[in-house]
Amino acid sequence: MDETAFVETEIYQPNHEQLIEALGKPRLREWVLQMNIIRAFEEKAEDLFARGLVHGTMHLSIGQEAVAVGASAAMEEDDYLLNHHRGHGHCLAWGSDVRLMMAEFLGKETGYCRGRGGSMHIANVEMNNLGANGIVGGGIPISVGVGLSIKKRKTKQVCLTIFGDGAANIGGFHESLNMASIWDLPVIYLCENNQYAMSMAMQKAFNIRYISQRACAYGIPGVTVDGNDVLAVYDAVRTAGERARRGEGPTLVEAITYRWKGHSKSDRQAYRTRDEVKEWQARDPIHRLAHLLKLSEAEYEEIVKQAQAVIEDALAFANASPEPDLSTILEGVYA
Amino acid sequence: MREITYVEAIREALFQKMSEDETVFLIGEDIGVYGGAFGATAGLIQQFGEERVMDTPISEAGIAGACIGAALTGFRPVGEIQFMDFVTLSMEQLVLQAAKIRFMFGGKAKVPFVLRMPGGSGTGAAAQHSESLENWFVHVPGLKVVMPSTPYDAKGLLIASIEDDNPVIFVEHKLLYKIKGPVPEEMYRVPLSKSQVVRPGKDLTIVATSIMVQRALQAAETLAQEGIEAEIIDPRTLRPLDDEPILESVVKTGKVLIVHEAVKMAGFGGEIAARIAESSAFDYLEAPIRRLGGLDIPIPYNRKLEYHAVPQVENILEEARNLAALKV
Numbered sequence: 001m002d003e004t005a006f007v008e009t010e011i012y013q014p015n016h017e018q019l020i021e022a023l024g025k026p027r028l029r030e031w032v033l034q035m036n037i038i039r040a041f042e043e044k045a046e047d048l049f050a051r052g053l054v055h056g057t058m059h060l061s062i063g064q065e066a067v068a069v070g071a072s073a074a075m076e077e078d079d080y081l082l083n084h085h086r087g088h089g090h091c092l093a094w095g096s097d098v099r100l101m102m103a104e105f106l107g108k109e110t111g112y113c114r115g116r117g118g119s120m121h122i123a124n125v126e127m128n129n130l131g132a133n134g135i136v137g138g139g140i141p142i143s144v145g146v147g148l149s150i151k152k153r154k155t156k157q158v159c160l161t162i163f164g165d166g167a168a169n170i171g172g173f174h175e176s177l178n179m180a181s182i183w184d185l186p187v188i189y190l191c192e193n194n195q196y197a198m199s200m201a202m203q204k205a206f207n208i209r210y211i212s213q214r215a216c217a218y219g220i221p222g223v224t225v226d227g228n229d230v231l232a233v234y235d236a237v238r239t240a241g242e243r244a245r246r247g248e249g250p251t252l253v254e255a256i257t258y259r260w261k262g263h264s265k266s267d268r269q270a271y272r273t274r275d276e277v278k279e280w281q282a283r284d285p286i287h288r289l290a291h292l293l294k295l296s297e298a299e300y301e302e303i304v305k306q307a308q309a310v311i312e313d314a315l316a317f318a319n320a321s322p323e324p325d326l327s328t329i330l331e332g333v334y335a
Numbered sequence: 336m337r338e339i340t341y342v343e344a345i346r347e348a349l350f351q352k353m354s355e356d357e358t359v360f361l362i363g364e365d366i367g368v369y370g371g372a373f374g375a376t377a378g379l380i381q382q383f384g385e386e387r388v389m390d391t392p393i394s395e396a397g398i399a400g401a402c403i404g405a406a407l408t409g410f411r412p413v414g415e416i417q418f419m420d421f422v423t424l425s426m427e428q429l430v431l432q433a434a435k436i437r438f439m440f441g442g443k444a445k446v447p448f449v450l451r452m453p454g455g456s457g458t459g460a461a462a463q464h465s466e467s468l469e470n471w472f473v474h475v476p477g478l479k480v481v482m483p484s485t486p487y488d489a490k491g492l493l494i495a496s497i498e499d500d501n502p503v504i505f506v507e508h509k510l511l512y513k514i515k516g517p518v519p520e521e522m523y524r525v526p527l528s529k530s531q532v533v534r535p536g537k538d539l540t541i542v543a544t545s546i547m548v549q550r551a552l553q554a555a556e557t558l559a560q561e562g563i564e565a566e567i568i569d570p571r572t573l574r575p576l577d578d579e580p581i582l583e584s585v586v587k588t589g590k591v592l593i594v595h596e597a598v599k600m601a602g603f604g605g606e607i608a609a610r611i612a613e614s615s616a617f618d619y620l621e622a623p624i625r626r627l628g629g630l631d632i633p634i635p636y637n638r639k640l641e642y643h644a645v646p647q648v649e650n651i652l653e654e655a656r657n658l659a660a661l662k663v
Contacts, residue, residue: 080408114441121439130407131440135431141396142432145404145412152360152386152410159404172427175397182392332442333476334575335500 011210011256012225014235016292023234028293029303031073031230035065035286036307037098038089042261044311045088045105045119049265055107058119059086063228063260066285067192068093070233071160071255074241080128080146080159082139084192085120086259087132090162094129096122102314108321115324116332128157136197137167140176140189147185147250158244160237162190166197168211177252181218184249188240191252192227194259199271215252227255228285231292257285336517344486344518345375345451345507348493349413351522353383356411359497360387362401363415363451372417373453373512395421399428402448403502407436411497412448419454419506420466433502434477447500449493455508455546455596456645462633465641467597469544472504473574473606479503479527480573484548486516488571491525499527508546508596530577532584536566539590539658542581542607543567547594547627547646554651563659573603581607582616589621590658596645599628622663625654 020028042060049058061068068089075081083090091101096112104111104122111117112124123131130146133139143161150157167173168191180187191211195202208214215222221243225232233255240251258280262269269277290300339347352359360383361376367390370377380388391398395416402412416422422429429450436446456465472480479501483489489507496503533548534555543551548569555565566584570576585591591611593604604626611617611624627646635641657663 112441113439113443116441117439123440123444125407125440125444130404130444131436133432135427138427138432141400141428142404142407143400144397145401145406145410146408147404148389148401149405149408149410152405172396172400175392175394176400178392179394179397179401332438332440334479335437335445335447 012223012232012236014229014232016231019231019235020292025293028289029295031069032286032290032293032295033303033307034069034093035230035289036304037310038065038068038092039286040307040311041088041092041098041101044315046261054105056118057264059264060261061086061089061259063280063285064192064194064257065089066230066289067190067227067233067255067257070230071162071190071237074234074237075158075160078128079157080130082130082143082146082159083132083162084136084139084164084167085132085134086164087122088119091122091124091129091132095127096124096129098310098314099317102318103321106318107323108318109324110321137163137170137172139163140167141172143187143189144176144179144185147180147187148183150186151183156245157186158241159187160190161187162192164197165191165193165195165202165205165211166200168214169205177218177220177250180250181220184247186244186247187250188237188244189250189252190237191254193254193256195256196259196263196271198263201271210254212252212254220250220252222252222254224254224256227257228283228288230285230289337520338515339486339518340513340515341486341489341507342373342375342512344490345493346377346379347518348490349376349379350382352494352497353379353387355522358410359413360389360410361413361415362389362391362398364391364393364417366390366415371415373509375451376415395424396428399425399433399450402450403428403433403436403446406446406448407444413497414448414450416450416452418464419452419468420463422450422452422468429472429478429502429504430475434475438477445500446502449496449503449505451505451507453507453509455510456634456641457510459636459638459641461636465634467595467629469504469506469573470597470601470603473603477502478574480506481527481571482506482545482573483571484511484545484569486514486518488525490518491523492527492571494522495524495527498524506545510546511549514549525571528572528575528577530568530570530580532566532580533569534565534567536564536588538564538588539566539592539655540581540584540588541565541567541592541594541651541655542570543594544570544573544603545596547596550646550648551594551651553648554655557652558655561656563655565655576606578610582611582614585611585616586619589619592625592627592651592654592658594627594646594651596629598631599626600631602628604628622658622661625658625663627651627654
């Protein structure tokens with residue numbers, strides 16, 4: 001991908017044939033599986049919730065799987081991740097253990113955060129996954145510190161920071177992108193624009209067409225891609241990563257996508273039409289990749305079944321896991 | 336022992352920790368060539384370069400976030416918030432991120448950084464540059480809150496804070512920066528969460544923080560001439576609080592006055608009073624627990640009004656005399 005594309009205010013179109021050729025079908029088949037695992041995880045989460053088996057709330061990213069998988073695939077093993085409250089997909093795509101994720105979702109001691117974090121706060125510091133965040137944009141200022149840390153250590157790592165369209169309007173977004181830019185920090189700012197900040201439509205919350213246009217205010221490249229096109233997400237994040245690894249600083253990547261489900265459990269979705277949802281469901285990111293790979297129906301069904309088996313296994317593990325012991329309630333506040 | 340000022344003690348602590356530990360770096364507004372609004376970092380950029388003494392744009396949330404992110408990934412940053420008032424702009428990062436990350440992650444991460452900030456009134460800077468907001472942080476599990484009252488403690492507590500594996504809110508006082516006191520040249524630590532009896536006495540207990548320790552000490556000199564021996568206790572770390580020396584002192588004296596600069600309403604003194612009232616020390620009280628704190632107003636600009644907005648030596652004297660005479 002040519003970086004000159006980053007200054008355009010059009011949606012970037014990747015060369016699909018070239019990318020498929022370069023990545024190879026076996027790897028891309030894995031992406032289809034990963035996206036299906038994310039979807040199966042979230043469908044299971046929704047089902048558990050509907051049956052009253054989960055405590056609290058959750059934010060489903062069904063329909064947005066290409067952002068998680070495309071972005072994670074573009075990163076290297078020791079890179080860092082900071083993501084947001086709608087974060088199951090990012091965490092799974094980062095290579096997390098589905099069992100430990102499901103256990104955390106169910107608040108079990110065996111979960112990634114010993115049941116203290118739950119759906120909105122899953123982290124795995126051992127894998128440089130520095131956590132999802134319950135505060136919209138909360139991870140963005142932290143990315144400045146992670147970027148500084150990488151720069152000071154002079155490694156080739158990059159910090160992938162994923163946030164939503166809503167987060168692009170908090171003050172910390174401005175402070176952080178500016179700081180990352182003046183210090184040339186190796187951070188990728190990936191705005192997962194699902195077009196609604198809870199109920200606030202992007203068109204009402206911004207007076208610009210693309211959030212990536214804001215990059216010019218910080219003197220950094222910005223690019224908008226179709227967030228339901230996993231290859232486009234991969235291509236843009238990969239290019240941003242290469243720039244960061246060369247020490248040239250951050251990039252703002254906007255991936256336009258759509259959440260099929262409500263914001264959280266209480267959402268009656270009065271702010272959008274059923275037709276709009278249906279229109280976006282027709283642009284299913286998983287089917288699109290399957291179609292590009294010319295997978296047969298039977299092959300695809302096989303992958304879906306494989307994904308469901310992974311989730312069933314994770315659920316069995318989580319169900320069999322113990323709750324945190326009450327005697328440990330005070331643990332973990334201070335080091 | 337050699338005497339240096341409070342601000343020199345802070346600078347020396349920073350210098351010595353930065354010399355010893357490469358993971359320590361400074362980040363804040365005008366801390367480089369300018370040397371910090373109060374000179375705390377003067378000369379350090381010449382010693383360590385701009386990679387370790389980092390001037391930032393006016394971005395308090397960004398400064399806090401930079402400290403958190405670097406701390407999570409192996410560094411021990413020391414951030415400076417130019418005036419404590421401005422930390423209000425960092426609150427989300429401090430309260431919702433720094434304080435909670437370790438707990439939310441099941442105890443599997445640590446966030447070791449220090450955020451220094453000068454609080455307090457007395458400089459004529461009016462309501463937006465004179466806040467004493469320490470109790471906001473005292474209310475947040477996961478943070479530590481440190482408030483040194485002497486040059487000796489400023490150095491020793493700052494070194495201990497930098498070495499601590501938790502986020503530490505380090506509250507300095509603008510009027511203390513120029514006071515002098517004995518400070519060893521070598522590195523030493525004043526342990527966190529250890530209250531100190533700074534003056535022994537038998538007639539009443541005065542618990543004071545930050546600059547009020549100095550004012551209480553002055554008051555105690557006068558009280559001593561009147562035959563009243565005040566025992567003064569400086570908690571030094573407000574959270575987690577070591578309340579044992581306070582309770583022991585109250586058992587001994589039976590009378591207690593709590594003094595801080597922050598607004599009295601919902602101030603730290605309320606916590607101290609409650610701990611005494613909830614403990615067996617309560618049985619030893621011979622008089623009601625008394626508190627002195629800031630008036631229920633923003634800090635005014637006018638010199639006379641500003642002076643009277645927070646406890647002064649004469650207020651402490653009056654309260655202490657009344658307590659000693661059981662006239663409360």
